[in-house]
Amino acid sequence: MARKTGSHSEITGPRIRDAALKLFARHGFAAVSMRQIAAEVGVQAGALYLYTPDKETLLFDLLKAHMDDLLAAWDADDPGGAPVARLEGFVRFHIRFNLERPDAVFLSYMELRNLGAANFAAIEALRKTYETRLETILRDGQGAGVFALPDTKIATLAIIAMLTGVNTWYREGGRLSRAAVGDLYWDMVRKSVAA
Amino acid sequence: MARKTGSHSEITGPRIRDAALKLFARHGFAAVSMRQIAAEVGVQAGALYLYTPDKETLLFDLLKAHMDDLLAAWDADDPGGAPVARLEGFVRFHIRFNLERPDAVFLSYMELRNLGAANFAAIEALRKTYETRLETILRDGQGAGVFALPDTKIATLAIIAMLTGVNTWYREGGRLSRAAVGDLYWDMVRKSVAA
């Protein structure tokens, strides 16, 4: 036995990344073996090496793709305009985007330590870029006198931590709709930065 | 060779827990071997089994001890009194306590997935108990009309996420002292719940 009927790299490639994302998020990078990923896809472990040079690169590619998605999605979603409206847009965007891909979000702040120095630095830079997007909004609002922030950098980190926390408790079909969650968090954020 | 001079369970026991805590936090539970922990202590792997029945229990004991510490420390620190003062006490306590033991904090919200169902439930119950401490303060303040919270439960989770986020960026000897961080976060929390 060798090549399987219907086999195609455009099919197997994504399936491997999907399986790896799901399993890494569920059990942790180190706890998941290449054989488990292969089994999930329905393939032998050796076949994975047609799609990734090694296990760490597989993780890195997932994290990199997630961060690229995040930045591109925000840049497309950014309403611009006045700082208050822009901040509201950011809050609702962040919650919505993160709730749509909980596994990737979980991975990208839990498994950074499994990356080598170079890969780690690359992901960190993207994360910092995203933080800067919010920081700029806060700084603009501070300059315009609509926000009162003793420390813009810390406010940035505090808001992102608060918003990302939604992923730890939100369950589909629970008491609150995604939109309702957006309302609640926007209410708190708006007040916390108010002049 | 067998028993070593100066050997004592009251010495080796804590050293094993310290080494395990440090290594688990640094590299992740699954990525750390019993032999690595033993080497850090200066002992052979077999000796660890005088102190723990297995690896998972070692992790559980660390998480359990941390949560017990947390609850006991807050109960001793709770200033009582008016909701606003109590909330301020909680904010400053949470930041201070967490910054004093970053490894344990990291572990207890990153490695829960490596626990079996029963152990997981035990830790979750303790976490919920801690959340209830804050929720009660918020509910009291809401009742007294000093806080305005559309959803007390969500506000609880949002505040805890925001405060716990400090551990992801704070570095000893950095720009801000711990007290200054407490001031900044109390400012944001105070405003976010204000009536």
Place this chain on the structure above:
DNA sequence: AGATTATCTGAACATGCGTTCAATACAATA
């Protein structure tokens, strides 16, 4: 001093790991 108990070693167990590679079967092209 002698007996007992607590502490640790070192080797062993079966199992699983990430990764490589020759062989092979299917898909695409001509």
Place this chain on the structure above:
DNA sequence: TATTGTATTGAACGCATGTTCAGATAATCT
């Protein structure tokens, strides 16, 4: 239909894993 290139298997590599245990030594007790 023949040929070339792509996708995959399955076995193998050396090494690491969690855990057990008989044997050995140090500390403690009588």
